[in-house]
Amino acid sequence: MFSHERIIIRRGPESGLPIIVAVHSTALGTALGGCRLKAYPQWQDGLADALRLSAAMTDKCALAGLPNGGGKTVIALPTGATPDPGLRVAALHDAGSVIEELGGHYATGPDVGTGPDDMVTIGHRTNHVFCRPAGAGGSGDSSPGTAAGTVAALRAVCRARFGSTDPAGRSFAVVGLGRVGGRVARLLAESGAKLVVADVDPAKRSLADELGATWATPEEALTAAVDVLVPAALGGLLTPTSVAALRCAAVAGPANNQLDTPATADLLHNRDILWAPDYVVSAGGVISATAVELHHESPQQVTARLDAIADTLTEVFASAQRDGVTPSAAATAEARRRAG
Numbered sequence: 430m431f432s433h434e435r436i437i438i439r440r441g442p443e444s445g446l447p448i449i450v451a452v453h454s455t456a457l458g459t460a461l462g463g464c465r466l467k468a469y470p471q472w473q474d475g476l477a478d479a480l481r482l483s484a485a486m487t488d489k490c491a492l493a494g495l496p497n498g499g500g501k502t503v504i505a506l507p508t509g510a511t512p513d514p515g516l517r518v519a520a521l522h523d524a525g526s527v528i529e530e531l532g533g534h535y536a537t538g539p540d541v542g543t544g545p546d547d548m549v550t551i552g553h554r555t556n557h558v559f560c561r562p563a564g565a566g567g568s569g570d571s572s573p574g575t576a577a578g579t580v581a582a583l584r585a586v587c588r589a590r591f592g593s594t595d596p597a598g599r600s601f602a603v604v605g606l607g608r609v610g611g612r613v614a615r616l617l618a619e620s621g622a623k624l625v626v627a628d629v630d631p632a633k634r635s636l637a638d639e640l641g642a643t644w645a646t647p648e649e650a651l652t653a654a655v656d657v658l659v660p661a662a663l664g665g666l667l668t669p670t671s672v673a674a675l676r677c678a679a680v681a682g683p684a685n686n687q688l689d690t691p692a693t694a695d696l697l698h699n700r701d702i703l704w705a706p707d708y709v710v711s712a713g714g715v716i717s718a719t720a721v722e723l724h725h726e727s728p729q730q731v732t733a734r735l736d737a738i739a740d741t742l743t744e745v746f747a748s749a750q751r752d753g754v755t756p757s758a759a760a761t762a763e764a765r766r767r768a769g
């Protein structure tokens with residue numbers, strides 16, 4: 430079903446590249462969604478990405494309790510192309526001009542292929558942009574917020590699965606020790622959790638040693654006998670094959686798009702492994718990125734929003750159990766209820 434409010438597709442006048450801005454919903458407020466700069470076999474593949482990701486942002490914002498809807502910008506590069514700095518600036522200016530035309534119905538931030546510095550460039554054409562570097566008046570790195578929201582989510586998972594929110598004495602396998610995963614591992618260790626950690630980058634082993642965690646290969650961590658598996662690297666970790674090999678009671682982490690297909694949520698459910706939908710768990714990033722720049726909220730309000738991720742998950746788990754559906758289905762139903 431076609432459900433998007435507005436889609437603009439334009440050959441950028443400065444770059445000549447396809448600029449796609451999809452506004453899925455403004456029912457709750459300004460649509461939010463990052464600017465993706467990526468190579469696609471056909472520009473239409475970029476359009477498909479913009480449609481899918483903008484709809485997902487509507488669900489994410491609704492479940493994060495934000496007064497916002499979902500949108501997305503895609504700058505579609507030809508396959509194999511790496512834009513020179515001049516073309517990159519031109520493309521970001523083109524995207525900014527389209528966003529400005531939307532008059533505040535949509536605001537953008539970083540996504541695959543763009544970062545906080547690029548938001549400064551987009552900001553030459555529009556003020557409807559967030560997550561600029563802290564030195565440029567923005568909120569800077571969103572990963573501390575994502576990590577804090579993830580830990581709140583893990584507490585809700587522990588309550589649902591083990592009857593207590595306390596991670597002390599519980600075991601967690603953290604796969605990916607990057608900006609978010611490294612912080613999550615540290616916060617869990619400080620709470621007295623037992624950790625197995627993994628990363629493809631051997632340099633991350635020093636963090637494992639510092640935290641007193643067991644270092645493992647990503648494959649070993651995935652199938653470790655732990656209470657909770659925490660995916661914090663790339664998406665697509667949960668497949669029919671990997672789910673069959675899991676030895677954890679729950680899976681909850683910040684990695685985006687953890688399921689290879691939506692049907693894998695049923696496989697987890699059938700194995701009685703509690704899966705916390707990733708777009709609920711990882712919402713701390715968009716919450717913290719927009720709090721200062723768009724919503725002018727105090728640190729206390731931001732903390733309350735991050736903590737509320739736990740309440741949302743608790744509601745999702747309860748309604749899933751009540752209705753005999755997966756947490757994934759319950760989260761989608763709740764998002765639709767909130768976003769109208």
Ligand SMILES: NC(=O)c1ccc[n+]([C@@H]2O[C@H](COP(=O)([O-])OP(=O)(O)OC[C@H]3O[C@@H](n4cnc5c(N)ncnc54)[C@H](O)[C@@H]3O)[C@@H](O)[C@H]2O)c1
Binds near residue numbers: 608684
């Ligand atoms: N940064 C945020 O605020 C934010 C917000 C929402 C969601 N996320 C998602 O959280 C995940 C982590 O984000 P990040 O910002 O920490 O990224 P990052 O690039 O800083 O860290 C990713 C880490 O995973 C490791 N890694 C890559 N492939 C791996 C594999 N196969 N097995 C084990 N480790 C592997 C990398 O070496 C790196 O240390 C991503 O899926 C991201 O989309 C991040």
